[in-house]
Amino acid sequence: MIYDLIIIGGGPAGITAGIYAMRQRLNALLITKNFGGQINKKAVAIGNYPGFDKISGAELIKKFKNHLKKTGIKIEKSKVNKVEKDGDVFLIFIEGGQSFKSKAVIIASGSDPRPLEVAGEKEFLGKGVSYCPLCDGPLFKNKNVAIIGSGNSAFETAIFLSNIVNKIYILECGPQVKTFIDNQEIIKKTNKAKVIVNAALKEIQGDNFVKSIIYQDKETAKEKILKVDGVFVEIGYLPATYFVKDLVDFSERDEILTDPNNSQTRTLGLFAAGDVNVGKYKQIITACAEGATAALSAFEYLKKQK
Ligand SMILES: Cc1cc2nc3c(=O)[nH]c(=O)nc-3n(C[C@H](O)[C@H](O)[C@H](O)COP(=O)(O)OP(=O)(O)OC[C@H]3O[C@@H](n4cnc5c(N)ncnc54)[C@H](O)[C@@H]3O)c2cc1C
Structure with missing residues (x-):
């Protein structure tokens, strides 16, 4: 037919x-x-x-x-x-x-x-690395997480996670965030999120589960470490x-x-x-x-x- x-x-x-x-x-x-x-x-x-x-x-x-x-x-x-x-x-x-x-x-x-393509992303997929906040967010109750990206999806993820997690780091590799101003205002009021600009993610580390991420501060070229239990990928x-x-x-x-x-x-x-x-x-x-x-x-x- x-x-x-x-x-x-x-x-x-x-x-x-x-x-x-x-x-x-x-x-x-x-x-x-x-x-x-x-x-x-x-x-x-x-x-x-x-x-x-x-x-x-x-x-x-x-x-x-x-x-x-x-x-x-x-x-x-x-x-x-x-x-x-x-x-x-x-x-x-x-x-x-x-x-x-x-x-x-x-x-x-x-x-x-879009995948991050950094070391540890594939290894820790489902073990702390997630592309779906709605599906995996509840697994991070009272934990610290990083969101990679700063567009609308990243900030909406942060808004959603702010009712679940302890602390959120939002990492943007450019000099400023990309989301609408109202999303920035909502996130500010939660007092749970820290936005880090000029931060180029280098690696996701852990043992059985994610324990930390390493990023390069593009202004100083120095590598920094953040202790987090989860990484949400929101880069488009x-x-x-x-x-x-x-x-x-x-x-x-x-x-x-x-x-x-x-x-x-x-x-x-x-x-x-x-x-x-x-x-x-x-x-x-x-x-x-x-x-x-x-x-x-x-x-x-x-x-x-x-
Ligand atoms: C986190 C997030 C929040 C968003 N918020 C909003 C919002 O508030 N308002 C708004 O207007 N838009 C929003 N968007 C954008 C909106 O969701 C998309 O623009 C819209 O869903 C696009 O629709 P689509 O049908 O083109 O593609 P998709 O929604 O991507 O649907 C594609 C479909 O194709 C199927 N498919 C893919 N490959 C194959 C294959 N090989 N074989 C068979 N099936 C396949 C998939 O299973 C899926 O069913 C958001 C997007 C995201 C990711």
Whole structure:
């Protein structure tokens, strides 16, 4: 069987694409590792999605997922390993070797946390090093932790952890923090966090579990040690595109290049929506909007194919 459309990803972009595809009566399949994508990592409430002045990530995902399921779309819970094109037909290979065929594809695979790439990161992953404050934060009750990075995600992590841990060090390798001013004000009021700028992380150390980190003070070039039990990595995200490398072009930041009018990539019938593409703003609402654009563009493309 050849589907009209296969959507890869169950985050805001993929879910919205699925809803729009089903409204156009497309025979669509959505393949995803999980539902919600990055919203699953959201440690504090969401306050910028219209209709909800304050909603938890879990609650918003539930609403998105229920809406999608009501459309009757077919869902495959799996990981896509490769996308190929043979003539006009796409072949989508999933874990385990099974494959699916479709006339059009939307890539909505979002992004994964950017690793630190310092000594000790891999060794202590799950033993003090974490990419998910929401999942692992409660393990650090009354302990001291470091957050690497100083953007919004890093400060939201600090806000969330301030109700759990004893002390938080926020390390920024540049001369100033990158988060919004309101996040800085909230963190200041907790009296639990110390921001250290010009701090380049060198190593994570420990025995069975993290015990300390070493960073270089870039002003003095001296190495310093901080005794911490946990390290939360918040230095940004990398687009998840390894399975489609031969069919698309990339920006300098490894995002998929698309036409902003229709989310089309350089391969006809292949669209990309949400954080995975070159769109400037990476937000839930922009991901949803791009998911809608991609699905409607796929519909137009399929109409012309007939
Ligand atoms: C900590 C944090 C807090 C945030 N807070 C906010 C906020 O308050 N407000 C806001 O608007 N935005 C916020 N964002 C940004 C927002 O979450 C993202 O912009 C949005 O989730 C992007 O949606 P997406 O669908 O493009 O990608 P993602 O959410 O990354 O979803 C990608 C989906 O693709 C799936 N996938 C990936 N690879 C594969 C594969 N090979 N095979 C199958 N499936 C795959 C994943 O499992 C996932 O379901 C936050 C992000 C983070 C990390």
